[in-house]
Amino acid sequence: MSRTLMVAGNWKLHKTVDESVALAQALLKGLQRKDLDVLIAPTFPAIHAVAQAVKGSPILVAGQNLYWQDQGAFTAEVSGPMLKAAGASHVIIGHSERRQFFGETEKTVNHRVNAALKAGLTPIVCVGETLEEREANQTADVLQSQLAGGLAGLDAKQAAKLIIAYEPVWAIGTGKTASEDQADQAHAEIRAWLGGRFDKNIENSVRILYGGSVKSANAAGLLNREHVDGALVGGASLTAEDFLGIIEAA
Numbered sequence: 001m002s003r004t005l006m007v008a009g010n011w012k013l014h015k016t017v018d019e020s021v022a023l024a025q026a027l028l029k030g031l032q033r034k035d036l037d038v039l040i041a042p043t044f045p046a047i048h049a050v051a052q053a054v055k056g057s058p059i060l061v062a063g064q065n066l067y068w069q070d071q072g073a074f075t076a077e078v079s080g081p082m083l084k085a086a087g088a089s090h091v092i093i094g095h096s097e098r099r100q101f102f103g104e105t106e107k108t109v110n111h112r113v114n115a116a117l118k119a120g121l122t123p124i125v126c127v128g129e130t131l132e133e134r135e136a137n138q139t140a141d142v143l144q145s146q147l148a149g150g151l152a153g154l155d156a157k158q159a160a161k162l163i164i165a166y167e168p169v170w171a172i173g174t175g176k177t178a179s180e181d182q183a184d185q186a187h188a189e190i191r192a193w194l195g196g197r198f199d200k201n202i203e204n205s206v207r208i209l210y211g212g213s214v215k216s217a218n219a220a221g222l223l224n225r226e227h228v229d230g231a232l233v234g235g236a237s238l239t240a241e242d243f244l245g246i247i248e249a250a
């Protein structure tokens with residue numbers, strides 16, 4: 001089964017509204033490829049303006065997180081319906097920085113996945129092992145427990161809407177990329193787990209992005225591998241030149 005490649009940029013805590021719009025416009029101007037999905041995830045304040053700037057273009061917009069209540073007395077949170085109304089179609093969930101610095105757990109990932117689906121947003125669910133876990137040969141176990149917890153209670157119809165991002169924690173922002181073999185093997189394990197937990201269709205159709213120090217120089221090799229369906233890019237998504245370079249290499 002052929003899966004459409006996706007190159008996604010996670011802008012993290014970078015860029016003002018004006019800077020975000022300028023980058024989105026530069027991407028629009030330089031984007032040549034029409035055969036893959038391109039997605040950008042600005043900060044919350046910039047989502048609406050960026051979504052307006054790319055409206056009608058192939059560039060998709062994502063939130064970097066969401067809360068699982070639609071509204072209420074939850075100071076500083078942002079909900080699925082709010083992201084959707086601001087122009088987002090996707091939302092990143094369970095990024096390792098959320099897990100490391102903001103107390104994200106499998107349970108909160110699961111709440112957010114459900115909330116995203118309910119709001120009609122495509123969840124991009126991040127999983128990945130730390131260096132200690134990899135060195136202790138625990139990678140497969142860690143991925144399985146993150147998937148089992150984060151996707152608990154979902155049925156196949158819901159699972160068909162997911163995108164998974166495999167992001168080894170030791171490769172994020174470190175300049176150390178997983179080798180093509182390491183990435184492909186982890187992706188194959190995730191894919192097999194999806195098949196066992198859901199069904200063959202889910203196994204073959206759900207896209208699994210690789211994230212962790214992706215740049216134009218290593219993108220082609222990684223994205224060529226059978227189970228790697230795209231990239232979730234942090235640092236190299238912050239300039240049009242770098243991000244377009246990855247898109248061109250994909």
Ligand code: PGA
Nearest residue numbers: 172173212213233234235
């Ligand atoms: P990086 O970040 O490309 O800067 O390593 C990847 C990510 O966190 O999604």
